[in-house]
Amino acid sequence: MERIERILQRINFKSDGLVPVATQDEKTGQVLMLAYMNREALERTLSTGKMHYFRRAVGRLWCKGEESGKFQYVKAVRVNCYADSLLFLVDQVDAACHEGYFSCYFREFDEEGNLHVIAERIFDPDEVYKKK
Amino acid sequence: MERIERILQRINFKSDGLVPVATQDEKTGQVLMLAYMNREALERTLSTGKMHYFRRAVGRLWCKGEESGKFQYVKAVRVNCYADSLLFLVDQVDAACHEGYFSCYFREFDEEGNLHVIAERIFDPDEVYKKK
Numbered sequence: 560m561e562r563i564e565r566i567l568q569r570i571n572f573k574s575d576g577l578v579p580v581a582t583q584d585e586k587t588g589q590v591l592m593l594a595y596m597n598r599e600a601l602e603r604t605l606s607t608g609k610m611h612y613f614r615r616a617v618g619r620l621w622c623k624g625e626e627s628g629k630f631q632y633v634k635a636v637r638v639n640c641y642a643d644s645l646l647f648l649v650d651q652v653d654a655a656c657h658e659g660y661f662s663c664y665f666r667e668f669d670e671e672g673n674l675h676v677i678a679e680r681i682f683d684p685d686e687v688y689k690k691k
Numbered sequence: 692m693e694r695i696e697r698i699l700q701r702i703n704f705k706s707d708g709l710v711p712v713a714t715q716d717e718k719t720g721q722v723l724m725l726a727y728m729n730r731e732a733l734e735r736t737l738s739t740g741k742m743h744y745f746r747r748a749v750g751r752l753w754c755k756g757e758e759s760g761k762f763q764y765v766k767a768v769r770v771n772c773y774a775d776s777l778l779f780l781v782d783q784v785d786a787a788c789h790e791g792y793f794s795c796y797f798r799e800f801d802e803e804g805n806l807h808v809i810a811e812r813i814f815d816p817d818e819v820y821k822k823k
Contacts, residue, residue: 565804
């Protein structure tokens with residue numbers, strides 16, 4: 560049996576066909592984003608070594624970095640105790656967030672409940688996502 | 692306005708009333724688990740300083756550690772770019788996983804697609820979750 564088929568068989572996709580995924584940068588340990596995969600997204604991720612997600616908002620497969628070039632290269636694939644969520648360790652090119660920050664979690668709540676940016680911008684979104 | 696109300700207002704709960712949450716151990720950087728919160732779970736988490744989740748499988752609020760004593764104490768609350776997912780940094784008591792491992796992601800797929808345990812057991816589940 561193929562590696563990919565073997566992995567797919569172990570994952571408990573929810574009734575909507577999706578599994579939640581946390582993506583962590585291998586070098587820094589930073590959690591980059593949290594998203595979803597369907598079977599096809601997981602297959603493509605495993606076959607290409609680049610993270611693919613299923614974008615629920617637009618209902619389609621999405622190769623992270625397809626527009627920006629900021630790919631995430633898979634370093635390790637882990638599964639939780641119930642096999643109903645995944646943790647990927649990746650090598651993140653430049654930065655993960657479409658707003659130009661390394662992690663999508665670039666804001667933190669303070670003691671008063673106000674949000675503060677806690678990271679520096681790595682790239683300018685207007686440059687990377689050219690306005691058409 | 693109260694801190695908790697201010698935070699709740701910033702979160703984009705999905706149509707099912709839930710928001711996905713990644714929980715990371717502050718000291719080690721390990722991703723411990725991935726779960727969901729509804730408004731009440733987030734309120735309780737913020738008011739008590741202990742992680743509360745909404746268990747979809749049983750449809751109820753769950754204080755992590757309520758049975759095992761393995762609480763997760765909140766150290767920081769971060770939100771992603773779309774404010775539709777959360778990252779909590781926590782101080783994990785002993786271990787997060789009900790199988791006795793520090794992280795629920797204690798297994799990794801190898802090059803052949805086989806799963807391997809990559810961590811050591813911290814506690815014996817039979818001892819902690821006494822059979823009644």
